[in-house]
Amino acid sequence: MRAARGISQAELGQELGVSRQTINSIEAGRYLPSLPLALALGRFFGVAVEEMFHEDA
DSSP states (O other): OTGGGTOOHHHHHHHHTSOHHHHHHHHHTSOOOOHHHHHHHHHHHTSOHHHHHSTTO
16 A cells, blocks of 8 residues: 555654554564554555455455
């Protein structure tokens, strides 16, 4: 989602108040975000949290 919108990991992290490394870890599947961060990601991208983290999404 992020790359398709032309947003860097650093830009997304700054928007959400987390580091670029956190965004990288979420994308790589090494880190599951907290509920508040997952909700913020959903709001940012305009999708339900389930859509972002469902394996078929």
